[in-house]
Amino acid sequence: MVTTGLGPRRSAVLRLLVVAVALAGALIGGLGGAAPASAHAALTGSTPAQGSVVDHAPEQVALTFSEGVAMGDDSIRVLDPQGKRVDRGKLRNLCSDSVVKYGAGLPPGLGDGTYTVSWQAVSADSHPVSGAFTFSVGAPSKTSAAVSQQQAGGGLVGALYGVARYLAYAGFVLLVGGSAFVLACRPAASLVRSVQRLVVQGWALLTGTTVAMLLLRTPYTGSGDLADVFDLAGLQQVLVTKPGAALIARLLLLAAAALFVAVLFGTYARLQEPAKDTDDGEQDADGAGEAVEDPAERARRHRDLTFGLAGGGVVVGTGLAATWALAEHASTGLQSAVAMPVDVLHLLAVATWLGGLTALLVSLYWGPPVERAAVRRFSRIAFGSVLVLVATGVYQSWRQVGSWRALTDTAYGRLLLLKVGLVVVLVGLAWVSRRWTGRLTEARAAGDRSSAVQEGRAPADEETEGVGDARADEDREAEKAAVGAPATAGAASGPDGTPDRAADRTPDEAPDPARAAQLARQQAALRTARVKRERDGDPERLGLRRSVLAEASVAAVLLVVTTVLTATEPARTEEAVKATSGGRSTAANQPQVLTLPFDTGGPGGKGTARLDLDPGRSGSANALRLRISDASGKAVDVPEVKVSFTQKSRKIGPLPVVPKHVGKGHWRADGVQLPVPGQWQLSLLVRTSDIDQVTEFKNVKIG
Incomplete structure (x- = not known):
């Protein structure tokens, strides 16, 4: 049995990634679990006021919110002391230019006692909010209606929706960032195949989580019962809302993205491969001579396809990012017309940086050796992405926080400080990686060097050929020992330097399929082990691998904090509610x-x-x-x-x-x-x- 030597290293990498994912999960549970309690549209007032005692039954119950909300006829429910619904069941829109206000009419002749008002709405940034309060007519009664203590968007449904939102961000990063890495960094064809799996997985992850979020919207914004996932009537109502429309638009864009990925890793990847030269007398399997493509024509096709893919990729990536910007924090509040395009730029910069970082990590640990030129191109792109992140992040912070005090006095501000700290750590690690990039040397195997010669990327010198012969002899000795053949110097060999067992067979002797399969597996294991030795033998490349792994681990946690931040009430809104209620929370405004x-x-x-x-x-x-x-x-x-x-x-x-x-x-x-x-x-x-x-x-x- 041949040992590749990849086990301990892969195990160490997986352990570190598991730690990062575990920390991410803890943040989702610890931070995300509190998210539903942080209202995005806050209740700033009510008539009658919470806890008040009125002399006569009011004509209606009216609620005032800090920002726009979506409500239906069942969004405001008024219950008598015995728990019976007494409102007219018809929502009244009392909004004006500067006030967001809705009401529910009450019938005349209500008796004395304590009445319970239960309300639920969906904020303009797509997150559900809910609450309940009481008022009394004449005098408080000994009993009052019982209401559910679970906040809207909480429980198991809320947790599943939060996980789906995180995975959707991760899928977006892999899809957009991996594609940008291939187009902008122009890695070797062998590396493109490794990145292809990453991009396809990102597309599948984003598509699956988008469908899951669409199905979960009904219980997430309504009853909280997981069985309502299959409520078709509720799904129809979701589709006409802004978040539902954004999710449908995302699915349509993902269909276009599937075509983009197919062309990127189909026609474009083939054009990335070196042209195959054929002799004048060479014929294909059918006996016809194979046509050789003109290099100038090939270069023109590659240039045109690169331009088309770049333009299409920008359109699809921008559209996908816009499905978040149009339905979340950026779509409501201060300067929304400016905030939405800024949010799109922010998301694209995050995806380009972190998605390219993941592609680089995969190539450094599990893919073929990454070229120095590709690493240096990505380093420059990552630096530009960081500049865009800083500029857009400063604007978003000013827009959502509003004051220095809110950074420490609000949950949003504290999460923002945590995110800034993680970004600083990530930039520091990126600086270390950039230093390793500058010291990176190309450590190619003899086989890779020979391929580069054939592709016209490197000269074929005598020293390289000598190294290739020595390693080929070493591999032949190991392969022969593995199958029990004598290691003779004069044994016939195939074109790849492996023993040609056909030379020892008579014309009538059939090849042994089991032995051929075993030999193929051993050859693959030897090639993998050789790549591993060369990869670990380059100290600069090894240092880059470790720094990139550390970056990816911090990025996983950063993505969780960002997800939770988008589910938390902006600090500016929280401060405005406190100011409206005289420095007290809305719950205490009674x-x-x-x-x-x-x-x-x-x-x-x-x-x-x-x-x-x-x-x-x-x-x-x-x-x-x-x-x-x-x-x-x-x-x-x-x-x-x-x-x-x-x-x-x-x-x-x-x-x-x-x-x-x-x-x-x-x-x-x-x-x-x-x-x-x-x-x-x-x-x-x-x-x-x-x-x-x-x-x-x-x-x-x-x-």
């Missing part, structure tokens, strides 16, 4: 609700006061609502109520508030101004008779 039991000491003097201060912020015109109930919880009138606010730390107040009686047991005061945030003391006076009254105090924090 009125201050205070409950104060009291006992005036007289007959029927026990009861409870419920006070709502909406929105409960300083510098705003707050609305104060007060409800007085007796010991049984029924609303009752009392002769007098007074409210005041005091901030002792700054010696402000008491600031009196005189609420107006608006109904049995209900009082209201509008325009309540609290000048500064902080801890305030609320004072409530309740008088139940001419002589029975009490004053209760409660601390309330005002934002």
Whole structure:
């Protein structure tokens, strides 16, 4: 049995790549798992407000968002305390030029109690968002409707969709970057065949993940049930949305890409091979002389085909990149008309750099020896790609972050810092690889050297021929020893330097197929071992292999961070939501609700006061609502109520508030101004008779 010597090296490479993929998977699980909770279109307000108590049932429930969303008739659901849906089931579009607002109508005559509003939408950047809040009519009830705690886009469906998005980016990188490597770097024909497998795998990966994402859109943006993957009605609804249209366009472009790949690795690859010279008397198998193509005509065809493939490749690659730009972050928000072409350039630069890097890695470890000229061409292309990445990345960062503080105060900003750090590491490794490229020497085997002579790429000197004869003798000795033949110097040999067993057979003796197959396998193993020895014997090439492997490992992690970043709410949006809600999150944007039991000491003097201060912020015109109930919880009138606010730390107040009686047991005061945030003391006076009254105090924090 012949040992090739590739096992330990390949095992080490695979271990390093497995570590990179494992780290990538951990990032997908750790970072991507939190992605659905990061809304892209954030809820900035609602009417009625979250947690508020209104005197009468409203005519409708209205929601305001930070950016455009797609909603349907079932996107806003209002449930009564028993969980029964009570809205009219028809979405109301209340949007204006500067406000994104949708509503759901409510029927008249709704009873008192706590109502639950459950909503779900799809952001303009294709990601689903959802939430729920409650409001009360008259007084809160003891029960309220239960809603699902799972965020839209979460669970198993969300995880599968996230993995598919990552693999789609990877397929795009392999397809576009590998093709660009072949066209721009012009590697040898033997290396083109190795890159062909990589490009075809990238095409298949991108096609498969695009189909998977198209099927997963229905449960991803809806119920979250994996069984809805086969819901044809849901798929029809997906196809008319912007993300669905982008995925369909991607599939059509991939059909064109299949034709491009076929021509690139068919006609173009054949033109890359050296022309075969034939003697005047040479004939083909049919006895006819083989026509020799004119070199000038061959060069013209190669030039025209290169130009056509380059133009077609740019069109197809740009179109594929645009399917992301038109449906994700770049399509919404600030300067979208500029952001979309910039995003396309960014994606193309990433694919050219990382895809070419992967092609180089494959050739350095598993393919034929890569030429120095091809490596140097890729080094220049990678440098240009990095410049494009820096320019487009700076613009995207400014557009999505908006402020220096947001880099550390938001999840998007922290992920962006992590991405920048990985890019810096990757550029440092690329600089090391560039140094190895400058020191790279061509270490060709005798067979490769002979092929280069035949192709007109290298001179045939006596020293090279001597080396080839010595190695051919070495291979013949090993092959003969393997099959048990005597290693005689005068044994006949075939054209490739291997023993010709036909010389030892009589004309009537048939060749042994098993022995011929065994000999062929041993010859292939010996050739592979020789290439391995030559490859590892060049220290410059070995150093380049290691640095490129390190680059590829960092690039795998970088691609994961980029995928998660595109699924995270932009920092500028998050900061805008915080500013709208007075520095608090949307979930906390609710009125201050205070409950104060009291006992005036007289007959029927026990009861409870419920006070709502909406929105409960300083510098705003707050609305104060007060409800007085007796010991049984029924609303009752009392002769007098007074409210005041005091901030002792700054010696402000008491600031009196005189609420107006608006109904049995209900009082209201509008325009309540609290000048500064902080801890305030609320004072409530309740008088139940001419002589029975009490004053209760409660601390309330005002934002």
